[in-house]
Amino acid sequence: MSTLTVWKFDDPAGAQQAEEKLVALSKEHLITVLDAAIVTWEEGKKKPKTRQANNLAAAGALGGAFWGWLFGLLFLVPLLGMAIGAAAGALGGSMADVGIDDDFIDSVKSQVVPGTSALFLMTQDAVIDRVSDAFDGTNAQLVKTNLSKDQEEALRSAFADED
Template identity: 40%
Template sequence: MSDLVVLGFDHTNDATLALEECRKLQKEYLLDLEDAVVVVRDAEGKVHLHQSINLEKAGASWGLFSGGFWGVLVGLLCLNPLAGFVAGSVVGAGAGALAGKLSDYGIDDNFIKSLSETIPPNTSALFILVRKAQPEKVLADLQKFKGHARVLQTSLSPESEAQLKNVLEKAAVPQPAA
């Protein structure tokens, strides 16, 4: 089962830096990401979503390949495989792009948009869906974001969420005695 973690950052580029760090951990097999989305809220308050998986592009690529294949086969029956390839490729790429645009993978887009409306202007957030992780090593690596990130929402256990908050949030400054 995957766990959702949503982190809020003080600056617009911090979520992208954190995602790059997560991808580095993924290459080291310490973190297995199912999906990731960077959300940036600009100075005017407009929300920008940066999906890690572009389903429209993937659908168009697959549609181009499969449409071209089927177009050549139909074109051979009509004794014009080149025209079949061109027509099949165009139709396949268009249908694949449309299917990709209408699909949703990983983190629900409506959830992302609704939670994104709560972050202040000139900040960012990172939504990650984690299949599995090596918590001790991941938490140690995320300490570089201490004081710059806060946990907005998770589906982690209360103990794991507390550990994550402890790693990321600023230590309380002791107040002088009166």
């Protein structure tokens, strides 16, 4: 079963440092990272910087469409108004079926603010105690939504890259 998690850090560099730890954990086969993206929000900036962490993503990753939709919903709706809000609302209802509901969105929006960073992950096969030990002392806060296999497939098909 895959898990969608959001790790929030109290400084803009925290997510980048966590990504580096995940690369090492992945090489040790302690976690499989299916897809990842990073949000960095510098103090004093109006909106965060986002990027897909391609060096972590395994084959079959969700792709930029999913992360773009999620980050647009989380961070750009108030800035761009009704057009994105309507599109996000239309997709938002269907995403509750894949583990992304209003509670998840509200929780992330309230925690990822200027002066912080976040690491968004789709993972599986984590050796929880070893991964947890690697992040001990990082002051990371976790927002977590577990996805069943069917939910993961629904999420992948909703945001499949069209060639």
